[in-house]
Every structure is written in C-alpha cells, then in structure tokens.
Amino acid sequence: MKDEVNIYQIAREADVSPATVSRVMTGSARVSDEKKRRVQEIIRKYDYRPNALAQGLTTTRTRNVGIVAADIENPYYTRIITRISRELEAEGYNAVIYDAMNRYDLEVKCLQRMVDTRADALILMGGKSDEQQTDPDYADLINRISDNIPIVTTGKVDGARVYQVCIDEMSGVDLAMEHLFSRGHRHIALIGGHGSVRSTFEKRTRYRSVLKARGITYRERYIMDSDYDIAGGYKCMNELFHSNIGRTMPTAVMAINDFSAVGVEHAIRERGLRIPEDIAVLSFDNTFIAESIMPRLTAVGYAYDDFGQKLAATAVALAGDTEVPAYQLIPSKLFVRESTVGEKEMLTL
Amino acid sequence: MKDEVNIYQIAREADVSPATVSRVMTGSARVSDEKKRRVQEIIRKYDYRPNALAQGLTTTRTRNVGIVAADIENPYYTRIITRISRELEAEGYNAVIYDAMNRYDLEVKCLQRMVDTRADALILMGGKSDEQQTDPDYADLINRISDNIPIVTTGKVDGARVYQVCIDEMSGVDLAMEHLFSRGHRHIALIGGHGSVRSTFEKRTRYRSVLKARGITYRERYIMDSDYDIAGGYKCMNELFHSNIGRTMPTAVMAINDFSAVGVEHAIRERGLRIPEDIAVLSFDNTFIAESIMPRLTAVGYAYDDFGQKLAATAVALAGDTEVPAYQLIPSKLFVRESTVGEKEMLTL
DNA sequence: CTGAAAGCGCTAACAT
DNA sequence: ATGTTAGCGCTTTCAG
Numbered sequence: 001m002k003d004e005v006n007i008y009q010i011a012r013e014a015d016v017s018p019a020t021v022s023r024v025m026t027g028s029a030r031v032s033d034e035k036k037r038r039v040q041e042i043i044r045k046y047d048y049r050p051n052a053l054a055q056g057l058t059t060t061r062t063r064n065v066g067i068v069a070a071d072i073e074n075p076y077y078t079r080i081i082t083r084i085s086r087e088l089e090a091e092g093y094n095a096v097i098y099d100a101m102n103r104y105d106l107e108v109k110c111l112q113r114m115v116d117t118r119a120d121a122l123i124l125m126g127g128k129s130d131e132q133q134t135d136p137d138y139a140d141l142i143n144r145i146s147d148n149i150p151i152v153t154t155g156k157v158d159g160a161r162v163y164q165v166c167i168d169e170m171s172g173v174d175l176a177m178e179h180l181f182s183r184g185h186r187h188i189a190l191i192g193g194h195g196s197v198r199s200t201f202e203k204r205t206r207y208r209s210v211l212k213a214r215g216i217t218y219r220e221r222y223i224m225d226s227d228y229d230i231a232g233g234y235k236c237m238n239e240l241f242h243s244n245i246g247r248t249m250p251t252a253v254m255a256i257n258d259f260s261a262v263g264v265e266h267a268i269r270e271r272g273l274r275i276p277e278d279i280a281v282l283s284f285d286n287t288f289i290a291e292s293i294m295p296r297l298t299a300v301g302y303a304y305d306d307f308g309q310k311l312a313a314t315a316v317a318l319a320g321d322t323e324v325p326a327y328q329l330i331p332s333k334l335f336v337r338e339s340t341v342g343e344k345e346m347l348t349l
Numbered sequence: 350m351k352d353e354v355n356i357y358q359i360a361r362e363a364d365v366s367p368a369t370v371s372r373v374m375t376g377s378a379r380v381s382d383e384k385k386r387r388v389q390e391i392i393r394k395y396d397y398r399p400n401a402l403a404q405g406l407t408t409t410r411t412r413n414v415g416i417v418a419a420d421i422e423n424p425y426y427t428r429i430i431t432r433i434s435r436e437l438e439a440e441g442y443n444a445v446i447y448d449a450m451n452r453y454d455l456e457v458k459c460l461q462r463m464v465d466t467r468a469d470a471l472i473l474m475g476g477k478s479d480e481q482q483t484d485p486d487y488a489d490l491i492n493r494i495s496d497n498i499p500i501v502t503t504g505k506v507d508g509a510r511v512y513q514v515c516i517d518e519m520s521g522v523d524l525a526m527e528h529l530f531s532r533g534h535r536h537i538a539l540i541g542g543h544g545s546v547r548s549t550f551e552k553r554t555r556y557r558s559v560l561k562a563r564g565i566t567y568r569e570r571y572i573m574d575s576d577y578d579i580a581g582g583y584k585c586m587n588e589l590f591h592s593n594i595g596r597t598m599p600t601a602v603m604a605i606n607d608f609s610a611v612g613v614e615h616a617i618r619e620r621g622l623r624i625p626e627d628i629a630v631l632s633f634d635n636t637f638i639a640e641s642i643m644p645r646l647t648a649v650g651y652a653y654d655d656f657g658q659k660l661a662a663t664a665v666a667l668a669g670d671t672e673v674p675a676y677q678l679i680p681s682k683l684f685v686r687e688s689t690v691g692e693k694e695m696l697t698l
Numbered sequence: 699c700t701g702a703a704a705g706c707g708c709t710a711a712c713a714t
Numbered sequence: 715a716t717g718t719t720a721g722c723g724c725t726t727t728c729a730g
Binding site (some may be wrong): 202 | 699700701702703705706707708
C-alpha cells in the first residue's frame with residue numbers, strides 16, 4: 001500500500017502553492033508558463049490523479065451519471081446501456097451502472113447509493129419506474145431525490161418530477177398488428193408480461209383498440225400474464241393451447257419480448273407445429289435474440305442508438321441545468337423476418 | 350435544489366455533538382440511550398443519509414467494488430456480474446459496474462476511474478486482462494493500481510500482482526471432445542475467437558493435445574480466427590466450407606462461444622444441412638442462448654453461481670486485508686443437448 | 699498571476 | 715459517555 005500522492009506534495013516539489021497545482025489540473029485560471037511546466041512535470045513523474053472523492057466533495061459535482069436497470073441479463077437493457085454509455089463518454093461523463101436484479105429492495109438501494117455518492121443525474125429503466133400504478137412510497141422517494149438530482153426514466157413515475165424518454169408502444173402495436181392483418185391473420189394473441197407494467201399495459205390497451213377499430217372480436221383468453229423470460233413465454237403458450245381446445249385458436253402470437261418469444265416457439269415446436277405456417281410469431285424489442293433463433297423473429301424494435309443518445313443527452317443537459325423537454329418519444333419500427341413470413345415468400349416480397 | 354442536511358444540523362437539533370451523531374450512525378462507540386433516541390429521531394425526521402464522498406474521504410474505504418467487463422452485451426458477462434453483485438450485496442458491498450465496450454482505451458479509463466473514486470477492490474473480466482501475451486503497458490498500469498487496490502481477474506496479467514479466478518478451459522475442451530468422440534466424430538473443428546486471447550489460446554492448445562493423444566491428425570484449417578459474435582461464427586463456418594471443398598470436412602464444430610455458435614448454425618442452415626445429422630455443433634459458455642436456439646446447443650458451461658461467488662468473496666476478503674489463494678479454478682461442465690445428439694436419441698440416452 | 703486560508707461533510711483520536 | 719479538534723484532498727474566494 002504505497003501512500004498516494006496528493007496535491008500538496010506536488011505543490012511542494014514544484015515549489016508552488018496547492019492552489020496553483022489545482023489551477024493547472026483544472027485549467028480554471030491562468031498560470032505562468034514556467035510554473036505550469038514545472039507542475040506538469042511533477043504530475044507526470046508521479047502520474048498524479050486527483051482524488052475524485054475530495055473533488056466531488058468540494059465541487060459538489062462528480063461527473064457520474066447513474067444508470068439503474070431492472071435486469072442487465074436482459075439484452076434489451078444492456079443494449080440501451082451501451083448506447084447511453086457511449087454518449088455519456090463523449091460528453092465527458094461516467095456511466096455508473098447498477099443492476100436491480102428485478103428486486104424492488106435492491107432498486108431502492110441502488111437509488112440511494114447514487115444519491116449518497118452524489119451522482120450528477122440518474123437514468124431509471126424498468127422496475128418500479130415502469131409500473132402503471134405508481135407506488136406512492138416510490139413516488140415519494142423519487143420526489144425527494146429529484147430535489148437534488150435530476151432523474152430521467154424510460155417509464156413513468158406519477159406525481160414526481162422526472163423526465164421521460166419513452167418508447168412509442170402504441171405505434172409499435174399498430175405496426176405489428178397491421179403486418180399480421182396484411183398476412184391474413186384475424187386471430188391474434190398478445191402473450192406474456194404483466195398488466196401492472198406500464199409498457200405492457202399500453203400494448204394491451206392499444207391491442208384492444210386496434211381490434212375494435214377493425215371490428216374483430218376481442219377475446220380475453222388471448223391475453224395472458226407471465227414474467228418477461230423464456231419460461232414465461234413457454235407457460236403462456238401452453239396455456240393458450242389448453243384454453244383453446246375446441247375453440248378458435250389464434251393464428252398469430254405477439255410475444256411481449258424476445259425472451260418470451262423463445263418460450264413461445266419452444267411450446268409451439270413441442271406440439272409439432274410449424275412457424276409461421278401453423279402459427280406466426282412476432283415479438284417486441286428486437287434484441288439479438290430475434291436474429292439468433294430460427295426462424296428469425298419478426299420483431300418491433302427501436303432505434304437504440306437514438307434511444308440511448310436521447311437518454312444520455314437529457315441526463316447531461318439536466319446535470320448542467322439546461323432546459324430539456326420533459327417528455328420525448330422514441331418511434332417503433334417493424335423488422336420483418338421469417339417467423340411471420342415464410343422463407344420463400346420473404347424473397348419475393 | 351433543497352440543500353442537504355448534514356451531520357452538524359442533526360447534531361444541533363438533537364443538542365449533541367457531531368461526533369455523537371456519527372457514533373449513532375456507525376455504531377462505532379457507545380452512546381447513552383437518551384441521546385441515541387434524540388439523534389435517531391432527527392435522523393428519521395430528515396431521512397438523513399451521510400455523504401458517501403465525505404465518508405470515503407475520511408475512512409479511505411468506500412465499500413464499492415468495481416467490476417470492469419469487456420462487453421456487457423454478452424450474456425456471459427452479465428450472468429457472472431449478477432452473481433457477483435448478489436454476493437457483494439450480501440457482504441455489504443456495492444457492485445459498481447463499468448462496461449469497457451470492447452475498447453482498450455475505455456477499459457483503461459474505467460480502471461482509472463475506479464482508482465480515482467477509491468474502490469475497495471476491482472474485478473476485471475475480459476479485454477486486456479485476458480490477453481495471452483500481457484501488454485507491458487497494461488501490466489504496468491495494473492501493477493501501479495494494485496499497490497493500492499486489490500485486483501481479481503478471470504484472466505491473467507503477467508507480471509502484476511493480481512488474484513485469479515479462472516475457468517478450467519482444459520477440462521472444458523476435454524469434456525467437449527470426449528463427448529464428440531463418443532458420438533463417433535473424428536474430424537472436429539474449433540471455430541472462432543482470437544489466438545491472442547488467453548481463454549481461446551488455452552482451448553486451442555488443449556484441442557491439439559487431445560487430438561495428438563488420440564492419434565488424430567491435426568489440421569490447421571480446422572482452427573480459425575474471428576470476433577466473439579454472431580457474425581464471427583458465421584464468417585468462420587463459411588470459410589470452413591470453402592477451405593474444405595474436396596477435402597475432409599469436419600463432422601463436428603466447436604464454437605468458441607454461444608454467440609459464434611449462432612452464426613455457425615446460420616451458415617450450416619443456409620447450405621441446407623442439418624444439425625446434428627450432417628454437422629454437430631457445440632459451444633462454450635452455456636448462456637441462455639444455448640437453450641434458446643433450435644436445436645438446443647450442447648455447451649460447455651460453468652457453475653456461474655459459484656464463479657460469481659468466488660470472485661466476489663475474493664474481492665471482499667482482499668478489501669478486508671484477508672489472505673486468499675492467488676489462484677482458484679472453476680470447473681467446466683458439459684450440458685448435452687440436441688445440437689450434438691438427435692432429439693429422438695436424446696430420449697433413449 | 700499566485701498564495702493563504704477557509705471549507706465541503708465526515709470520522710477518529712484525544713481529552714474530559 | 716461525549717465534546718473538541720484535527721484532518722481526509724481538493725477547490726475557491728480573497729488578497730496582494
């Protein structure tokens with residue numbers, strides 16, 4: 001444990017005051033060329049780097065932006081996180097990533113830790129910040145935090161001062177369903193997720209309106225809950241088979257995310273059915289999973305670069321007290337692949 | 350921007366000294382019940398939380414463990430990270446995740462940031478810390494850092510004081526090849542990755558020895574370089590097809606990781622060949638990808654819970670100046686699935 | 699342009 | 715048991 005050099009030792013060796021060393025480091029004021037040279041030499045000699053804790057304590061700015069994600073094992077989040085990080089990096093900020101591991105208690109802990117360590121801004125993705133009905137305690141917490149630290153989220157926190165950069169779920173559902181309609185589907189299920197989650201709630205709501213607008217009967221059994229993982233999709237699809245024995249079986253299934261689509265496909269395959277000939281499958285998110293499985297998944301995706309960039313830019317602006325719109329929308333895009341359109345047909349389309 | 354409460358205000362309102370408040374907060378010394386009660390009341394009233402920057406500055410301990418991963422978009426890393434985080438959490442430490450986005454310059458930056466912010470320990474995964482030939486500059490950097498902060502890695506850094514928790518690559522290759530041999534394969538390719546990377550280098554070395562031990566000809570064209578992604582696997586497999594026209598084509602392919610296996614399978618499918626009947630596929634890592642694609646991938650995996658636990662425990666021990674072995678090995682396990690064993694056969698096995 | 703000095707918020711001796 | 719004081723390492727007035 002070598003003891004670390006500090007600004008005083010540098011100052012002594014360069015025969016200047018600590019203040020001058022600080023000025024050279026930060027460029028906050030003019031320093032004579034001669035002294036600057038001397039200081040820089042010693043700095044290089046020791047490879048001196050200022051203690052960020054002390055720096056943060058005095059300046060009350062850390063240049064850290066905290067990213068709290070519900071689950072970094074989901075490629076959806078890591079994809080956005082990398083895009084955010086890239087942008088933050090370019091803006092001279094550090095991305096500090098926290099994983100809430102899908103647990104509320106940990107989410108709160110992460111949040112408080114970011115407060116304790118004085119992050120300059122916070123980016124919240126998923127978890128409690130994406131509940132359709134905001135938990136009042138959570139809103140309280142967020143509100144207290146936002147008194148001191150600007151918060152931007154991909155979800156919503158009712159009654160709290162947060163900035164939103166959200167996916168346009170409605171247009172995503174529109175694109176997906178129009179595509180399926182155009183392929184002749186009339187019986188479409190929307191599988192997985194929880195109605196208590198904002199993004200899922202919005203998809204389901206839109207799903208119903210689209211059906212209504214088209215004059216197609218809405219069937220309650222075509223919508224079902226599950227976790228956002230492979231097992232969830234699998235469970236749902238099997239339920240769907242069960243609940244539709246002797247009834248109108250959907251010819252197309254929209255999975256709430258790529259993970260659940262994987263489970264859906266497994267369940268379909270186990271019954272010896274073909275995709276897309278017997279049942280077409282489509283999903284939301286368009287992570288690398290959609291391009292990995294066979295047949296490749298038709299999926300609703302988003303411009304992730306843009307998404308991450310906006311999230312980061314908003315956080316940075318807020319950290320610098322710049323005004324930004326409180327609400328920004330990220331458009332959805334449809335990526336058509338073989339899970340809704342047969343391989344041979346794809347070529348002729 | 351409400352101004353934050355500090356220990357002095359708490360002290361004043363509770364009519365005690367700041368030191369007493371500190372004692373109540375940290376439990377570092379006895380405080381009379383009466384004063385403790387008064388202090389706690391005020392603390393609750395303001396929901397006071399100590400400034401971690403100031404705390405870290407005085408105690409020189411932050412209870413932060415920095416995790417620097419080469420690429421959090423790879424589920425291999427996120428899987429380990431979550432396991433580490435879980436353990437760190439249980440030990441009262443914070444996992445601070447940094448993503449190097451596969452860039453050396455960023456890896457260095459992340460490292461330095463962790464030093465600047467005085468992490469109590471560092472966990473390094475991938476990137477420069479997994480080069481077969483350690484970059485001397487990098488070793489230098491790591492060495493300087495390890496003077497002050499204990500470092501544990503899943504790779505190696507020659508000539509630097511780092512603690513290692515490594516995967517037993519050799520036994521992984523053994524398991525994989527024995528399995529393939531038992532299925533009758535004699536011509537086996539090892540596809541993707543870079544020989545400059547330690548884990549890949551070790552796999553290739555072992556691959557050659559196993560062939561030799563079995564008296565099977567080693568063919569240079571059965572090994573090839575690529576990035577660790579889907580495109581890399583795809584490229585390699587196509588190259589393999591090309592380079593083997595009119596020659597002995599391998600009947601089994603080992604992909605360097607799950608990502609590249611996806612690319613390998615795509616290339617095989619495009620030629621109208623079947624897996625495993627025409628070509629068997631196997632990969633390393635056994636992330637969720639191996640269970641997602643069809644046929645499910647036979648893969649060499651690791652006890653991730655144990656892996657993460659050991660990594661975290663080592664970091665925590667080191668942070669607390671406890672002795673730990675400098676080198677620990679994580680065993681490999683084989684997960685047999687349909688990409689090497691036909692579905693019907695699986696049932697009878 | 700430069701140095702002295704105060705202070706960011708906390709903890710850890712050191713007294714009492 | 716508790717208060718006083720001196721830092722931790724840095725930046726930032728304020729003088730000069």
